[in-house]
Amino acid sequence: xxxxxxxxxxxxxKTPLGIRFIxxxxxxxxxxRSHQAFVLTVTFFAYTCYHAARKTTxxxxxALDPQSSPEVGLNIMPWKALNLESSPGxxxxxILGNGWAPFNxxxxxxxxxxxxxxxxxxxxxxxxxxxxxxxxxxxRIFLTIGMLGTGLFTSLFGVGYWLKIHSFYYFLxxxxxxxxxxxxxxxxVVAVVGNWFGKSKRGLIMGIWNAHTSIGNISxxxxxxxxxxxxxxxxxxxxxxxxxxxxxVVFLFLPVSPESVRAxxxxxxxxxxxxxxxxxxxxxxxxxSDDVDKAVGFIEAWKIPGVAPFALCLFFAKLVAxxxxxxxxxxxxxxxxxxxxxxxxxxxNLSTIFDIGGVxxxxxxxxxxxxxxxxxxxxxxxxxxxxxxxxxxxxxGHVSLGMNIMLMFITGMFVNGPYALITTAVSADLxxxxxxxxxxxxxxxxTAIIDGTGSVGAAIGPLLTGYISATSWxxxxxxxxxxxxxxxxxxxxxxxxxxxxxIEESRLHTRSQVAGELDV
Numbered sequence: 001x002x003x004x005x006x007x008x009x010x011x012x013x014k015t016p017l018g019i020r021f022i023x024x025x026x027x028x029x030x031x032x033r034s035h036q037a038f039v040l041t042v043t044f045f046a047y048t049c050y051h052a053a054r055k056t057t058x059x060x061x062x063a064l065d066p067q068s069s070p071e072v073g074l075n076i077m078p079w080k081a082l083n084l085e086s087s088p089g090x091x092x093x094x095i096l097g098n099g100w101a102p103f104n105x106x107x108x109x110x111x112x113x114x115x116x117x118x119x120x121x122x123x124x125x126x127x128x129x130x131x132x133x134x135x136x137x138x139x140r141i142f143l144t145i146g147m148l149g150t151g152l153f154t155s156l157f158g159v160g161y162w163l164k165i166h167s168f169y170y171f172l173x174x175x176x177x178x179x180x181x182x183x184x185x186x187x188x189v190v191a192v193v194g195n196w197f198g199k200s201k202r203g204l205i206m207g208i209w210n211a212h213t214s215i216g217n218i219s220x221x222x223x224x225x226x227x228x229x230x231x232x233x234x235x236x237x238x239x240x241x242x243x244x245x246x247x248x249v250v251f252l253f254l255p256v257s258p259e260s261v262r263a264x265x266x267x268x269x270x271x272x273x274x275x276x277x278x279x280x281x282x283x284x285x286x287x288x289s290d291d292v293d294k295a296v297g298f299i300e301a302w303k304i305p306g307v308a309p310f311a312l313c314l315f316f317a318k319l320v321a322x323x324x325x326x327x328x329x330x331x332x333x334x335x336x337x338x339x340x341x342x343x344x345x346x347x348x349n350l351s352t353i354f355d356i357g358g359v360x361x362x363x364x365x366x367x368x369x370x371x372x373x374x375x376x377x378x379x380x381x382x383x384x385x386x387x388x389x390x391x392x393x394x395x396x397g398h399v400s401l402g403m404n405i406m407l408m409f410i411t412g413m414f415v416n417g418p419y420a421l422i423t424t425a426v427s428a429d430l431x432x433x434x435x436x437x438x439x440x441x442x443x444x445x446x447t448a449i450i451d452g453t454g455s456v457g458a459a460i461g462p463l464l465t466g467y468i469s470a471t472s473w474x475x476x477x478x479x480x481x482x483x484x485x486x487x488x489x490x491x492x493x494x495x496x497x498x499x500x501x502x503i504e505e506s507r508l509h510t511r512s513q514v515a516g517e518l519d520v
Contacts, residue, residue, distance in 0.1 A: 035255060039196050040205075042254050043189040044212045046147065049243035050185040051216025052223065053154045053178070056235050057115065058326045058351075059224035062333050062344035063232045065108035066099045100232070101166040111168060113466020116326050118172055119179040120459030124452050126183030131448020134187045139256045139444075143192075146184025147247025151240040153178040158236025186423065186451050187444040194428040194443045195257040206424035207366020214355035214362070214416065217325065221355075225348035301445045307430050309490055310379075310422050314454030316487035317383060317419045319461035320390075320480045324354055324415065326462040331473065338400045353405050357412025362420030364413070374502070375426050376494035379418040383488035386414035387481050394477040418487070423451050457483075 098104065103111055134142055157174045165171075197205055224235035255261040302308060333347035342350060361382065369378040393407040427447040461483070468475045 032258065035258070035261065036196050038253075039192060039255065040209055042250060043192055044209055045246055046143065046250055046254075047185055047189050048212040048216040048219065049147065049239070049246045050150065050182055051213055052220035053150055053239040053243050054182060055217045055220030055325065056154070056224040056239055057119075057175075058329050059221055059344070059348035060228070060232045060235050061112050061326075061330050062347065063228055064100045064103040065112055066104060066344075100161075102168045109470060110466055113463050115171060115175050116466070117459045117463035119175045119182075120322065120455055120462065122176045122179035123183050124455035124459055126180045127187065127448045127452030127455055129448075130183045131187040131445040131452070134184075134191055134444030134448070139188050139192060140251065140254050142184055143188040143254070144247050144251040146181050146188070147243050147250060149181035150178055150185075151242075151244030151247065153181060153240075154243070155237045155240030158233035158240065161231055161233025183452075183455075187448040190424065190427055190447045191444040192254065192256045197428075204363070204367045204370050206428065207363045207420060210362045210366070210420040210424045211359045213420065214358040214412075217355040217358075218352040221329070221348045221352050225345040228345050228348075301449055304430055304446065306426075306494060307446060307449060309494055310376075310426050310430070311450045311453035313379065313383070313487045313490045314419070314422045314450055315457035316483040316490070317415075317422065317457070318454035319457035319483045320386065320487075321415050321419045322458035323461040323465050323476070323480060324412075327465050327469070327476075328354055331469075332404075335398055335473075337398055337404050350405075351408075353408045354412035355416075357409035358416030358420070361413035361415070361417030362424075365417035365421040366425055369421060369425065372502075374498045375421065375429065376491045377498050379421050379426070380488045380491040380495050382414050382417040382421075383484050383491075386411070386484040389414045390477055390481050390484065394474065415484075419454075423447075423454070427451070 099108070102108070105111075130142075130146075153174045157171060157178065160170055160174075193206065193209065220239060223239055227234040227238060328351040329344070329347045332350055333342055333344055335341075365378055365382055369375045372378065389407070389411040393404075393411045397404040397407050427450050428443065430446050430450070461480075464479060465476050468479060
């Protein structure tokens with residue numbers, strides 16, 4: 001069969017090799033809509049792997065520190081949770097495993113908390129630098145390096161199991177290195193998605209796309225829990241290998257902007273930047289000789305209206321969210337539900353209900369904020385709603401497994417909703433704010449500032465929980481409810497501004513209607 005006489009398509013040397021190969025084989029360009037779907041899919045799986053690798057530590061905690069952790073009880077999957085057959089137990093009747101030194105000592109819980117804060121502290125600091133670098137270099141290469149490095153250091157943490165390493169500093173160093181490499185992920189994927197989508201439906205699109213956070217937590221929990229019986233090292237090595245593999249896929253196939261693959265934007269394309277009247281941003285991948293706009297500086301990005309209050313709000317929102325991320329399986333395994341204690345694996349499986357609620361919360365928050373065109377009102381409302389949800393989960397979650405699942409789902413929805421909204425749609429909005437005067441190179445920097453500030457709170461929450469939980473889990477939940485309240489209050493000025501704007505819009509609409517009736 002003879003080849004069609006089509007002109008040869010020339011691609012930039014920045015075009016991913018996989019894209020060049022596929023398009024040369026097909027001898028035709030993908031539609032802009034197809035590129036958008038492809039970018040969403042690749043970045044979705046990329047960040048799913050980041051969270052799956054991050055989640056394993058929380059599941060393995062009970063295996064490392066089995067003190068007061070049940071090794072007998074309910075070995076269940078969350079969707080089978082209502083069919084229970086197990087005898088009641090209490091803390092004195094549990095069978096304790098040997099654990100893993102040095103985490104199985106009297107200070108094991110504190111050491112695990114130190115690992116969390118070390119990871120998240122380095123992650124938070126690295127986030128600021130990652131955003132700065134992300135706006136100045138090849139995002140595809142940058143993201144690939146981060147994923148391969150994360151896979152390497154996550155796996156090396158698990159290798160300590162086979163090498164029979166019991167030095168706390170071995171695990172500490174690799175947790176910190178993993179945290180540093182993990183910081184490359186979020187600014188990169190948000191910047192890439194922001195390059196391909198306009199603003200009109202950004203909240204809904206990114207709300208759905210941000211389900212990767214919860215899907216990553218769920219898959220990480222299920223993978224780690226299922227591998228615990230073979231040795232806790234596998235719970236780290238397998239997610240590490242998975243994220244490394246997906247990193248190679250990113251390197252070969254991810255187009256970071258329409259210009260990088262010369263994608264032509266159709267007039268009727270859904271939510272493209274051009275259709276929404278936004279300036280098409282220049283690609284992030286270019287040579288030094290190109291005539292480019294100046295990247296936004298760190299201080300300049302902080303001065304963008306709305307960045308500071310949303311960043312501080314996220315500080316407290318992520319404090320709550322990451323306390324659940326790192327301690328929820330541990331909390332479940334140490335709490336008698338209807339008089340029964342769950343095993344470490346079962347607790348990890350059950351904790352995925354929180355993330356399933358988070359998926360719905362992220363989608364709802366994005367959709368509501370799009371419909372109302374009010375990001376601050378939506379985020380603050382969800383944070384205030386998280387307060388009674390946290391109280392009810394602590395007070396009544398132990399009554400029955402069904403009650404625990406329902407309240408955990410609701411809590412996940414309210415806690416993860418604003419967290420998802422601020423880290424996606426809000427960051428993308430502010431990264432293309434009108435005050436930047438057309439500069440397109442602030443998206444990764446703004447994203448990094450907001451999420452980096454939130455990550456400081458994410459480090460503090462699990463650290464405090466490691467110490468406070470030793471005295472009382474009631475005090476932990478009091479801390480979380482206080483953090484949710486402060487998060488909502490920090491958006492008060494923006495909420496007032498949005499309410500005033502809505503009132504003014506309503507008045508203008510009423511006046512126009514009255515004027516129209518008078519003309520008739």
